[in-house]
Amino acid sequence: MGQQARPAGDHPMLTDYRPAPGVADEMLGPGGRMRPVWRPFLDWLGSMPPEQLRGRFDRGDRYLRDAGVYFRHYTSDPLQERDWPLSHIPVVLHEDEWQTICRGLSQRADLLERVMADIYGRNRLVADGHLPAGLIAGNPQWLRPLVGVQPRGGHFLHFLAFEIGRSPDGSWLVLGDRAQAPSGAGFALENRIASRRIFPEPYPRDFTHRLTGFFEAFRGALQGLAGRAEGTARRFGILTPGPANDAYYEHTYIARFLGMLLLEGEDMLVENGEVLVRTIDGPLPLGVLWRRIDAGFADPLELDPGSIIGTPGLVDAVRTGGVAMVNALGSGILETRALMAFLPRICEQLTGQELSLPNIATWWCGGAAERAHVRENAGRMMIGPALATELPFELDAGTVLGGSFRGGGPASVADWVEDQGPRLVGQEAVTLSTTPSWVDGPDGGRLRPCPMVVRVFAARTPQGWTFMQGGYARIGPEGDATALAMQRGGKVADVWIMSDAAAHATPPSPPVLGPRSPAGQSALPARAADNLFWLGRYVERFEGAVRLIRAHHLRLAATGNPDDPRLWLLTQYLGALEFDLGQPVPEALAERLTGARDSAAKVRDRFSTDGWLALGDLMRTVRGMRETVQPGDDAAAAMGVLLRKTAGFSGIVHENMYRTHGWRFLSIGRALERADGLCALLSAFAVPDAPEGSFEIALEVADAVTTHRARFALETGFDTVVDLLALDADNPRSVHFQIAHLARLVEALPHARRGGRPAELLRAILPLRTRLEIAGPQDVTVDALAGIRGALGTISDRLSAAYLG
């Protein structure tokens, strides 16, 4: 579009958009002139009335909510989730400027690779005086067991992120290198999908570089790195610390998006230097781990002995070249703040060239001259721990900013610097650029200048480093352009890399990424199977309890007499299950659901977002009911609501889930639990000497009142109830039906038979099925029911032994 820059003051949306003096702005270039790349976007934006804009923003937010995008807050409740804080206005950069940035970062990525190879190799940088030995030897991120270990595939670094900001003079500056396990790439994709919902039109869509090509290239690189074992492609997986991690959502998202296995440390074992994934089909060799856990936790045997999320022997597998790590274990040392003081000179030494994209000016206080400089300029510096790996804007209380301690500390900064010397590093206090962010107001809202930093992702491919084309910026609150502002409740924005023409109209690649590795998702880790199995059990258990509690309150409402024998029987029965009926919605009911959610949280990559949201809705509903619901009718109605919501969850999962082994384990859990629940119900309420009305309770809890009436047009009796709830082959709420279902599910599992003969698990199910098939009502005694429950326990044990261990 290439218009001449012209003054921006006349723009309707910018009547009070005034960047602070001495601060660069993304939209307004030197002299307050709008940068050409922003002009068409702003003109287009300005043509929309505020209500329309609001509607668009809501569309983006709704997408994020519906997709279940969240990040985690570290609070007392480890599972508390927070909505993704999208700032709706993207940061817009011209592709020419972006290419310059990427060239600079490519140079930097190569430099980091060489520094890494040296630090874990010959240590020439130390011997030649370019790096102080103490900075390496005293660094907790320098992992001695990895020294001298050559990475499989020849490279240490495969996936990097850089935090960059624009200085007041308009040039770009690297604020931090992320080499340990950079996060945000998956969130960038979600940013993009949301911003597409907000601005779906051909302009700006087709003028903006796409993100997916980056992922496709990286996925191809990982596949190449994984290699083959005995003729078949080896698996690759993403290694997550688990659901309590703040970026767990992203790990599940990437696993799903790229068709990778989502793995935790316990999913793997090491044999003869090979990493094997424990799956329900036996151990499968793994070629690459994209690790999202800090290296120290990866192997308790050779690294942090306190880690409970690691895999014993993983370091040994790396040492013998059995697995490639993305990035190599030990790469966290590249994030050391003090390293920034030495990188510019190292670059010149190793390559003969200057860093084309400078990093934030840094002085390590181990040298007398540097110490003096930091002391004298303390007013314009951030001074903090030399070995810290946090980004400059993630400062802690022990840091000096602008000449004074943030948390209050020793009186004299100069003495402190002199005393602590090599432990400290001084960094120039940066002023960030600002970018337009929408701030709601009584007049509909307007654009305001807010500070920002951009995160750039780089991936190694056989053709060299490739860069994600935008996608991720952090936006701070208005009014403070120091780097510090980013710490306080920031937001995240998409970054658009724009061309002058509609050059990106057709996707460079199919919207769905190329062929998935044939064995990628089909391999089901044993732990995932275990969680799906328990999810099935917990939800069924919850549903059974809801039905029982409803039966209780219906009778309470009908009789008004707490001493009614049927009521007494229900109270006894529920009491044995630890439900306190003094509470209309017992605490234990909410706990049953927590078990389901905890299991579901660990397999979010394997069932639909809608299912997850339905479960969350169910939990919120139960919590809400606990505060308002009254005993009797009210509680019975509330249980009805819960039943319908549970059915909603089950419907979403069972109707829409592809019939994978994962679905089978979920269904096996449900069938086992339902059969067991029915046996328990029958032995309490369907016994010949039960109080009057007990049979009706059994039918009602088993949701079989109507069927019973239709099938047996006569009075309810022991024979008819037992026939319907224990022996009927067509009633989904009969024991026989569930056992037959179980047998079919298990038959479809790998190794259910060996050489045509049923294996152990099936051998426990088939006799039970036959017994139920040939039994008559008189055979269904309390003892027989206890026998069936015992057999179900055996089935559960054998299932665990065969698949889930």
Add this chain to the structure above:
Amino acid sequence: MLYDISLRIDYSYAAPVMHARNLLRLLPNDIAGEQTVLSRQLTVDPLPSERRDFPDFFDNTTSCVAWHQPIQSFSLSLALRAERQPPPGQFDLSPPLRALPSEIAAARDLSPAAPHHFTAASRRGPVLPEFTDFARARLRPGMTVLEAVQAIGGALHAEMQFAAGATDVDTPAQDAFAARHGVCQDFSHIMIGCLRGVGIPAGYVSGFLRTYPPPGRPRLAGADAMHAWVRAWAGAEMGWIEYDPTNDQPAGADYVTIGHGRDYDDVAPVRGIVRGIVRGAGGRSTAQSVDVAVVP
């Protein structure tokens, strides 16, 4: 002095363990001017499904052993013949303590023997005010590094009671120091913390010590134990010196070294994992016997 040394350790688990994996650091190496290993054999029973011996960062020979089938117990037997050279007379070539920081800074070296690895606190060798205060009180102006090491080690020996069984392998050094008792591991960790606190690089040495029977009594075979002592970096010229705070003496001809590290964690004879959780020794040590015999 020529030694025949044997060691046997038995371990057991509470229940059969799948995929037990252990790192063993029990095989001594030649050390120039100090010891020569004539033969060494480490036998593991039952035979592990995999075993690989490799040098770790500090050049200690490490045996990685794993069983693919469940095991409930295992035993380790070491048979070693080693010659220990008598130590040269110890002239004090160490610099004054105040000159040590610049000598450390001048060492552009990250090899296993570089002082830099041993200056900072480590997990089992913490630098704490109580250690540093204790050490500082023993320093005199103008002391050399060697004098400082001896003064601090001697004071520690005088202050601490040797008490077998009062602490265990996981007792933190500060707890043993607060109680003023412990075994060789505690003495060594405390001294390491003291030395680091006053700027002297210090590390942990594991090995064997020849013991002498009470006068007139025969030597009891198998009654010895593994031992630990301290080494300290006494400047570029003098290098590492070894000192045994438990016995208040330099580590001389009576000592045979297995491994060097920053603290016990780096040289633990057995490190293992049970069901993902680290146990100090991969299970429970049920029996241990060590015999250090002089070959006549």
